[in-house]
Amino acid sequence: MQPDDIKSNILTTTLESAVNWGRKHSLWPMPFGTACCGIEFMAVLAARTDIARFGAEAIRFSPRQSDLLIVAGRISIKMMPVLIRIYEQMPEPKWVIAMGACASTGGVFDTYSVIQGVDKFIPVDVYVPGCPPRPEGVVEGLIKLQKLVETEKFSDYSTTRGK
Amino acid sequence: MVQGADQPMDTERMVLNFGPQHPSTHGTLRIIMELEGETVIKGTPEIGYLHSGFEKLGEYLDYNQYITITDRMNYLSPLCNNVAYALTAEKLMGLEVSKRTEYIRVLMCELSRIADHILNVGMLAVDLGALTAFLYGFQLREDIYDLFEIATGTRLTTSYTLVGGLMRDIPDKFDEAVIKVLDNVDVVARDIETLLNKNRIWQDRTKDIGIISKEDAISYGLSGPMARASGIDWDIRVQEPYSRYEEFDFDVAIALNGDVFDRYLVRMEEMRQSVKICRQALDKMPAGDVMVDPDLGFSLPPKDEVYNSIEGLIYHFEITMRNRGMTPPIGEAYVATESPNGELGFYIVSDGGRVPYRVRTRPPSLMNYSIFPKLIEGHMLSDAPAIIGSTNVIAGELDR
Amino acid sequence: MLLPKIITKVQDKFPSVTLDTTQFAGEDIIHIQGSYNLDVLKLFRDNGFNFLADITAIDNLTLGGFERFAVVYHLLSHETAERVTIKAYVPEDQPELPSAESLWKTADWQEREIYDLFGISFKGHPNLIRIMNPDDFQGHPLRKDYPRLGRKERDDFPVVKRGINKEAAQ
Known part of the structure; x- marks a missing residue:
């Protein structure tokens, strides 16, 4: 092997950015679709706006096998304990997209039984506005999240694990 | 040694929790199933995971505002909800809408029905392992979404009707776009039927599954395709026509066996009708x-007038202000319409104020799903998705 | 036309039970005493009104009526396509009336819903528990004296944090 070959065939990078690069392009979403946004999320998966192009088509309905929780739809007081449980079951590192107005803020449903934004109780990374958002909006949210995934730092993991 | 069929296998009774977050529960259903082996002895549905207080909200929003809420009820066919609510409010206020309005409403309702049925059939197929039918159907649904977007400005939450009419007229050349999609419906329907109708697996998994008798259908209050698949000749569009359905010529699809397969056939035929x-x-x-x-005091003025004349602006404020606005007489009205799922009725009680006293959907x-415990009894666990899929439960409408 | 005949029949048979019969927008409404609802419903069912379309309730707190609560039955005849509304009134201090589950199975879930949202109980119902709200929910949200925003039920959950410290990462 010539020295020139090494130059053109080997990339140097940090382990951190290599891992983040891998994670970013293979997010496995767990769709928590409860209402109208769930129907639009189906459209995101279907032929026209195919999120396989962004590496996020591997929908897993088991929280233990996914790292991206997409809360699509309004969350009622009866459903919130389920959502918290599912969030806790997901392995770290994990991210959350609040899809639509209801998941982000409660939307038009300012009533006794609707949680006024899931971010009151679980951390949310990306909010996608709309009621429901267009499929393109969800893709935009996914790209935003991918940028966020790039900023993950290994140093955070060791210091705060188990807290 | 293999145990013979005459010797019942001694298995422990197991309780299985199905949902509320499970891919084949279509949203937020939860069923607690008692199993013996793979046979379901008892299935107890638990609903309310999407209870959002629609009816409470209805007591605080005025008649036109509540139309946006009806969108989010049956989100597979929001336009049918819009129309049903507008019809009820109009009955309460004694308004008569124009013929064009009624025709556009019929057109939109029927497009929604196609979109609803195609998704239902697709999802039923997905639950039983046939993904292709869903993808074919969803393409058609996207085309219908495009039509809605042309006419109403949005894909899903349309809010197209107002009390006393429509938000706006359909645009020019809309009919050409519609016909293009309608031509495609037949092609897609034929594709799906070719894939499914004579498919051995499809037949095995849907025929004789979840049979509903005629008496049960009436006792449990079933309506729509669920009732018609059990041989009940009842279609509100024919028997109690609203919105000038009596001027249209179409057939009512009826099947006799009342199983999952028949419900699928009824839906396919309804799309063609x-x-x-x-x-x-x-x-x-x-x-x-x-x-x-507009002089009747029930409708919002046209937007050009609001933006371009002081009178229009004043009038617009008057009609939307808290202490003014449209006030129906004291009374109550119930209107039943034929939504894709069955009898969608609104019941509005008015105390003469700006907001309804009570809005009931x-x-x-809810009625279609309430028969589920009876249907699942004695079936295999794997039949549960088929039965749920064929009832077409929409959580937003179920729990409200 | 079945309806006029049956209404006269009801008035003849149960004169003290029938409080009033009214009409609005072409709909017939029969107002009855709550505790006798089964007798009236049965008479309607046996005379062609075979389909119970809907059961709901109204809290008459500010509207006024014979009693605080009215349970509303919408009946439909598949034969003649006629509809009728029956309002059964129940008092505030004892909101209870017989269950229609024995006549129509569809009453099961709908009566549970009324029990949940209005706090009206149904005698003889096989399984009268909450259906929409969680089991530990206090109060009955569709009553007029229940606030729309609830009594802090929607704020009463534990706050969960991400295991990995996010603030430091950003």
Whole structure:
């Protein structure tokens, strides 16, 4: 092997950015679709706006096998304990997209039984506005999240694990 | 040694929790199933995971505002909800809308029905392992979404009707776009039927599954395709026509066995009949306004007037202000419409104020789903998705 | 036309039970005493009104009526396509009336819903528990004296944090 070959065939990078690069392009979403946004999320998966192009088509309905929780739809007081449980079951590192107005803020449903934004109780990374958002909006949210995934730092993991 | 069929296998009774977050529960259903082996002895549905207080909200929003809430009820066919609510409010106020309005409403309702049925059939197929039918169907659904977007400005939450008319008229050349999609419905329907109808697996998994008798259908209050698949000749569009359905020529699809397969067949046929109605509506579309006379005090003025004249602006404020606005007489009205799921009724009680005193939705999903414990009894666990899929439960409408 | 005949029949048979019969927008409404609802419903069912379309309730707190609560039955005849509304009134201090589950199975879930949202109980119902709200929910949200925003039920959950410290990462 010539020295020139090494130059053109080997990339140097940090382990951190290599891992983040891998994670970013293979997010496995767990769709928590409860209402109208769930129907639009189906459209995101279907032929026209195919999120396989962004590496996020591997929908897993088991929280233990996914790292991206997409809360699509309004969350009622009866459903919130389920959502918290599912969030806790997901392995770290994990991210959350609040899809639509209801998941982000409660939307038009300012009533006794609707949680006024899931971010009151679980951390949310990306909010996608709309009621429901267009499929393109969800893709935009996914790209935003991918940028966020790039900023993950290994140093955070060791210091705060188990807290 | 293999145990013979005459010797019952001694298995422990197991309780299985199905949902509320499970891919084949269509949202937020939860069923607690008692199993013996793979046979379901008892299935107890638990609902309410999407209870959002629609009816409470209805007591605080005025008649036009609540239309946006009805979108989010049956989100597979929001336009049918819009129309049903507008019809009830109009009955309460004694308003008569123009013929053009009614024809456009019929056209939109039938397009929604196609979109609803195609998704339902697709999802049922997905639950039983046939992904292709879903992808074919969803392409058609996207085309219908595009039509809605042209006419109403949005894909899903349309809010197209107002009390006394429509938000706006359909644009020019809309009919050409509709016909293009309608031509495609038949192709897609044929594709799906070719894939499924004679498919051995499909037949095995849907025939004789979840049989509903005629008596049960009436006792449990079933309506729509669920009732018609059990041989009940009842279609509100024919028997109690609203919105000028009596002027359209179409057949009511009825099946006799009442199983999952028949419900699927009824839905497929209803789509074809809807295409027929849509074509007639386009052919006979009358000219005219799509809003009742503004002088009656029930309708919002046209937007050009609001933005370009002081009188229009004042009038707009008057009608939307908290202490003014449209006030119906004291009374109550119930209107039943044929939504894709069955009898969608609204019951509004008015105390003469700006907001309704009570708004009740008669959700077809609730009644259609209430027969589930009876249907699942004695079936295999794997039949549960088929039965749920064929009832077409929409959680937003079920729990409200 | 079945309806006029049956209404006269009801008035003849149960004169003290029938409080009033009214009409609005072409709909017939029969107002009855709550505790006798089964007798009236049965008479309607046996005379062609075979389909119970809907059961709901109204809290008459500010509207006024014979009693605080009215349970509303919407009946439909598949034969003649006629509809009728029956309002059964129940008092505030004892909101209870017989269950229609024995006549129509569809009453099961709908009566549970009324029990949940209005706090009206049904005698003889096989399984009268909450259906929409969680089991530990206090109060009955569709009553007029229940606030729309609830009594802090929607704020009463534990706050969960991400295991990995996010603030430091950003």
